[in-house]
Amino acid sequence: MPELPDVEGFRQVLSEHTGEPIRAVRVRDPGVLRGVGAGRLAAALRGHRFERPRRHGKWLIAPAGGPVLMLHFGMTGSLSWHSRQEPWHRHDRVVWQFDDGELRYRDMRKLQGIRLADDEAQAGRVLGGLGPDAREVSYACFGRLLSGRRGRLKPALIDQAFLAGLGNLLADEICWHAGVNPLRAAGDLDEAERAALYRAMRRVLRVSIKARCVPARDTWLTGARDERGGPCPRCGALLSRRRVAGRTTVWCPGCQPLLRPS
Numbered sequence: 001m002p003e004l005p006d007v008e009g010f011r012q013v014l015s016e017h018t019g020e021p022i023r024a025v026r027v028r029d030p031g032v033l034r035g036v037g038a039g040r041l042a043a044a045l046r047g048h049r050f051e052r053p054r055r056h057g058k059w060l061i062a063p064a065g066g067p068v069l070m071l072h073f074g075m076t077g078s079l080s081w082h083s084r085q086e087p088w089h090r091h092d093r094v095v096w097q098f099d100d101g102e103l104r105y106r107d108m109r110k111l112q113g114i115r116l117a118d119d120e121a122q123a124g125r126v127l128g129g130l131g132p133d134a135r136e137v138s139y140a141c142f143g144r145l146l147s148g149r150r151g152r153l154k155p156a157l158i159d160q161a162f163l164a165g166l167g168n169l170l171a172d173e174i175c176w177h178a179g180v181n182p183l184r185a186a187g188d189l190d191e192a193e194r195a196a197l198y199r200a201m202r203r204v205l206r207v208s209i210k211a212r213c214v215p216a217r218d219t220w221l222t223g224a225r226d227e228r229g230g231p232c233p234r235c236g237a238l239l240s241r242r243r244v245a246g247r248t249t250v251w252c253p254g255c256q257p258l259l260r261p262s
Contacts, residue, residue, distance in 0.1 A: 001074075001075045001076075001169075002058065002078070002167075003167035003170050003208075003214060004055075004057065004133075004134055004165030004166065004167075004170065004209075005170075005209045005211065005212060005213055007057075008135075008212070009209075009212030009213070010071075010078065010079040011054070013079055013080060013103070014050060014053045014060065014062055017050065017081065017101075018050045019050075019051075020050075020098045021047060021098070022045050022046055022096050022097070022098065023046070024042070024046060024096075024097040025042035025094070026094070026095040026097065027041060028093055028094065028095065032094060032105065032107055032110050033114055033115075034112075034113045034114065035115055036114070036115060036116040040116070045116075048065045048066070048067070049064065049065060051064065051065065055133075056164055056165075057133055057164025058164065058165055058167070059071070059130075060072075061127075063120065066118075066119065067116055067119070068118075069115075070115040070117060070126060071105065071113075071114055072115075073107065073112060074107060074109060074111035074112035076091075076111075077112065078105075078106045080106065081102070082101060082104055083102075084097065084100075084101055088104070089106055091106045091108045092105070093105050093106065093110070094114060129160075129161055130164040131161050131163045131164050132145075133164050133165055134163050134164060134165035134166050134201060134205065135165065135209075139195070142194070142198050143198070145163065146186050146187065146189055146194050146197075147187055147194070149186040150186070150187060152182070152184065152185060152186065152245075153175065153181075153182050154171055154175070154182035154244045154247075156186045157171040157174070157182075158245065166201075168248070169222060170204060170205070170214055172221060172251065173214060173220060173221050174197060174200045174201045175197070175251060176220075176221040176234075176251060176255065177203065177204055177221075178196040178199070178200035179196060179256055180196060181251055181256040181258045183258055218233060219233050221250060221251075224239060225250040227239075228241070232252035234252065234255055235254045237253060237254030238253075239251065239252055240253050
C-alpha cells in the first residue's frame with residue numbers, strides 16, 4: 001500500500017517531466033476518476049505543462065498552469081514513466097502523453113483515484129481535512145497532537161486527519177524503532193516516549209524516502225513481520241500480532257512493553 005515514501009517517489013517521477021507540454025490525456029478507465037469526467041480532464045490538461053509538484057501525506061498535487069491535478073494512490077496505485085512504444089499494462093488507467101514518453105497512473109483495485117481542482121484554492125479545500133504532513137510536522141506540534149489524543153497510539157498514527165502520510169507499515173516500524181507499544185494510549189505517553197517516537201519517525205521516513213518505499217531490512221521490523229511467530233530482529237523475543245483499527249499490527253513484547261516501567 002503506497003505510503004508517504006512511495007508518494008514522494010511518485011512526486012520525483014513527475015518532477016522530472018515538469019515544463020513539458022501535455023500532448024494528450026488518455027483515460028483508459030474512468031473508474032479511477034473522482035468528480036471529473038474523462039472529457040473534462042483531457043480538455044483541462046491538454047496543452048498545459050505540469051509545474052513543480054508537491055506532496056501532502058499520501059496525496060500528490062500537480063499544478064498545471066491553472067487547473068490542479070490531484071492523485072491519491074489508494075492501496076495499489078502508482079505513477080511511472082514509460083516510452084510511448086511500451087505496451088500499456090492492463091491496469092494503466094490514465095496516461096498523460098508527452099513528446100518523449102508517457103506518465104501512467106496504474107491501479108489494480110481503484111479504491112481512490114484522480115481529481116481535478118479548478119485552482120489552488122479548490123485543491124486546498126479538498127485537502128482541508130488532513131492533519132500535518134508527517135515529514136514536515138515539528139516536534140512541538142507532534143507532541144501537542146499526541147498529548148491531546150484519546151485512544152490507542154496505532155489508530156492515531158494511521159489517522160490521516162491526525163497526521164498525514166503514515167500507513168500500517170510505517171506506524172508499526174516507527175513504534176518498534178521507538179520501543180513504544182502501539183496499543184498504548186496516545187495521551188498517556190510521557191515526554192521521553194513522545195520524543196523517541198518523533199526521532200524514530202524522522203529516521204524511518206528519511207531512510208524510506210531514499211528507498212521510495214518502506215524497505216524490508218533484516219535489521220528492521222519489516223524484515224520479520226511477515227513471519228508468524230518469528231523473532232524480533234533486535235532482542236530475539238517472539239513477535240506479537242493482532243488486528244488494531246482493522247490493520248494487522250506487529251510489535252515486540254520484549255522491546256515494546258505494554259505497561260510503562262514504574
